[in-house]
Structure formats: structure tokens, C-alpha cells
Amino acid sequence: MEEQWASIIKQIGEDPSRPGLVDTPKRAAAAFAFLTRGYTQSVDEVVNDALFPSDSSEMVLVQNVELYSLCEHHLLPFIGRCHVAYIPTGRVLGLSKVARLVDVFARRLQIQESLTTQIAETIMDVTGAEGVGVIIEARHMCMMMRGVEKQNSVMKTSAMLGSFRSSQATRDEFLQLLKLQS
Numbered sequence: 001m002e003e004q005w006a007s008i009i010k011q012i013g014e015d016p017s018r019p020g021l022v023d024t025p026k027r028a029a030a031a032f033a034f035l036t037r038g039y040t041q042s043v044d045e046v047v048n049d050a051l052f053p054s055d056s057s058e059m060v061l062v063q064n065v066e067l068y069s070l071c072e073h074h075l076l077p078f079i080g081r082c083h084v085a086y087i088p089t090g091r092v093l094g095l096s097k098v099a100r101l102v103d104v105f106a107r108r109l110q111i112q113e114s115l116t117t118q119i120a121e122t123i124m125d126v127t128g129a130e131g132v133g134v135i136i137e138a139r140h141m142c143m144m145m146r147g148v149e150k151q152n153s154v155m156k157t158s159a160m161l162g163s164f165r166s167s168q169a170t171r172d173e174f175l176q177l178l179k180l181q182s
């Protein structure tokens with residue numbers, strides 16, 4: 001990847017051998033590897049068996065999980081927050097693991113809709129929940145720094161599975177909890 005970054009730097013009309021840029025291909029390669037490290041992670045490793053028995057069958061909401069991803073069309077960041085809710089059936093997931101699972105999928109090349117669905121399906125699989133709801137609100141640099149150059153639009157996407165899809169009351173409870181904490 002370092003060679004490719006050096007070549008890109010050259011192609012934009014810069015001199016990759018000037019002092020300020022000498023180490024840039026190496027840094028950029030390391031940064032890009034970090035931003036896409038989700039490809040090297042597996043769900044099982046990340047969850048690390050942090051599932052705990054619980055007789056709670058009430059909604060669990062983890063709100064405002066920061067999210068940094070890369071849009072698969074322009075390789076530019078989209079940045080925002082993710083809200084994850086589920087209704088457990090006998091076991092709950094370690095709190096930090098919810099945020100870690102968001103990152104497993106955010107740290108890949110994504111469109112926001114697929115990212116939202118992948119997070120919801122994974123939480124459902126891992127917990128065996130009765131239902132899962134995921135909402136992502138994000139700003140896309142490809143719409144802000146270039147292209148249409150709109151600074152204030154926010155994309156909101158949701159994925160509702162199980163009881164979050166079938167029950168209006170469950171969806172309403174989710175939206176109500178979100179309002180309480182924001």
C-alpha cells in the first residue's frame with residue numbers, strides 16, 4: 001500500500017520525496033489499515049463469549065455510539081452515531097461488545113444502509129434476541145467536502161428486526177427511550 005500511496009501523491013502533482021512527504025506513504029498506509037481493520041476481525045473474537053445470563057426481558061438501549069466509516073463510493077469518511085437496542089431472551093451482551101460490534105462493520109468500506117443492517121443482524125445472531133433495532137445518523141464527507149457540497153444534511157437509516165419490526169409498541173418504546181437520553 002505504501003508504494004500505491006507514493007504513486008497517488010505523485011499523480012496529484014506533488015513530490016513524494018520532499019521532506020514533509022517522505023514518511024507520508026508509510027503513515028497513510030498504516031492509517032488506511034486502521035480505518036479498514038474490520039476486515040481482520042471476526043464477530044466471535046470480538047464478542048469473546050461476553051454473554052451473561054439474565055432474566056430481564058426489557059429493552060436494552062446503547063445510545064450514541066460514535067461511528068467512523070468510509071463510504072465505498074469515494075473512500076471518504078462518513079461520521080456519526082449509532083443507537084442499538086434489543087430485547088433479550090435469557091442472556092445479555094457485554095455492554096462494550098455492542099460498541100465493538102458497531103466498529104467491526106464500520107471499519108470497512110460501506111454504504112450506510114448496509115452497515116445498519118449488518119450491525120442489526122449480528123446483534124440478533126449473537127444474542128438470540130426477540131428483536132433488534134439499529135439507527136444510524138451520519139454526515140458524509142463525500143457530500144460535504146466535494147460533489148453537491150451540502151453541509152447540513154444528515155442521513156438517518158434504520159434496521160428493525162423481530163419484534164422491532166412486528167410490533168408498533170416496541171418501535172415506539174425504542175424511539176421514546178432515544179428521546180429521553182438525547
Ligand SMILES: Nc1nc2c(ncn2[C@@H]2O[C@H](COP(=O)(O)OP(=O)(O)OP(=O)(O)O)[C@@H](O)[C@H]2O)c(=O)[nH]1
Pocket residue numbers: 071072073110111112113140142143146147148
Ligand atoms: N445510498 C447511499 N448513497 C451513498 C452513500 N455514500 C455515498 N453515497 C452516494 O453514492 C452516489 C454515487 O453516485 P455517482 O453518480 O456514481 O458518483 P458521483 O459522480 O461522485 O456523485 P456525486 O456525489 O453526486 O458527485 C452519490 O449519490 C453519493 O451521495 C451511502 O452510504 N448510501
Ligand SMILES: [Zn+2]
Pocket residue numbers: 071072073074075076140142143
Ligand atoms: Zn461517498
